[in-house]
Amino acid sequence: VVRILAALPDGSANLGSGFAVGQAGEPSAVFVTNKHVVENSTAVYLLLDDRWSETEDGSALNMEYVVRCDVVYEPETYPDYAILLADRIVTERVALPLMPAALAEPGETIYAIGFPSVSDQVDTVTVTAGTISRLAHMTETDTDVIQIDANINHGNSGGPLITEEGYVIGLNTYGYGDTINLAVQSDYVIIRLNDLVDIGTLYEFEYTLITDRSEGSGMMTTVLICVGLLAAAAVVAVLILRRNRKPATAAGYQKD
Numbered sequence: 001v002v003r004i005l006a007a008l009p010d011g012s013a014n015l016g017s018g019f020a021v022g023q024a025g026e027p028s029a030v031f032v033t034n035k036h037v038v039e040n041s042t043a044v045y046l047l048l049d050d051r052w053s054e055t056e057d058g059s060a061l062n063m064e065y066v067v068r069c070d071v072v073y074e075p076e077t078y079p080d081y082a083i084l085l086a087d088r089i090v091t092e093r094v095a096l097p098l099m100p101a102a103l104a105e106p107g108e109t110i111y112a113i114g115f116p117s118v119s120d121q122v123d124t125v126t127v128t129a130g131t132i133s134r135l136a137h138m139t140e141t142d143t144d145v146i147q148i149d150a151n152i153n154h155g156n157s158g159g160p161l162i163t164e165e166g167y168v169i170g171l172n173t174y175g176y177g178d179t180i181n182l183a184v185q186s187d188y189v190i191i192r193l194n195d196l197v198d199i200g201t202l203y204e205f206e207y208t209l210i211t212d213r214s215e216g217s218g219m220m221t222t223v224l225i226c227v228g229l230l231a232a233a234a235v236v237a238v239l240i241l242r243r244n245r246k247p248a249t250a251a252g253y254q255k256d
Helices: 186-198
Strands: 001-007 012-020 026-034 041-045 052-055 058-061 067-072 082-090 109-114 126-138 142-150 158-161 168-176 180-185 201-210 219-226 240-242
Touching: 001 026, 001 126, 001 142, 012 168, 026 201, 041 082, 067 186, 109 168, 109 219, 126 201, 142 168, 168 240, 180 186, 186 201
Parallel strands: 012 240
Antiparallel strands: 001 012, 001 041, 012 026, 026 082, 041 067, 052 058, 067 082, 109 126, 109 158, 126 142, 142 180, 158 168, 168 180, 201 219
């Protein structure tokens, strides 16, 4: 799991969370987050260690502990997710296995993982335990979601929602007060990763997909092909942080 910083044209930035996908337990260059964390950004970074270095002009991003990313896929509107490709294999993190949300059940224990925006330390990741209330559909955004009772805070957006086995079933995305918390189902990421083979966006990339929970080894691996990376953008030296926003409103939540 990583903290993500997305630089915006006005000099401010969004902070969010993300996680690596690939062969489970192995380093990867492919990461997933929420679209609203990276949309309209001029540059996207994975923050792996100390976030700032002191300069004469103030605090600046410490590029020694930063990995630049390209956004290789984000939908025009919804579902709220994005796929990132880092400039290098990120050996400081390992990939998590993906699992279709339909294999999870209401009442089972889950964990929401991410970096609250109130924290100044990159390694201050939070793990919030809870249970699945139900699998649901958000009518306003036409998005399949997982309703959970684990609280989702600002900055946690894009972090993984995992089962007790460590399988990712969703992306922590929406929080409405203290009562309704929703994660976008992982199926959208799974489908898009499979689609990328047809349009040639990723190369020599394998990811772990859980298709059977009855056995610990019930996994399927998919190989994707790539044609290369996008050109890196100019580095943003000094950034003003602001809390990332949580899109949509409770009015779009289908209650039945």
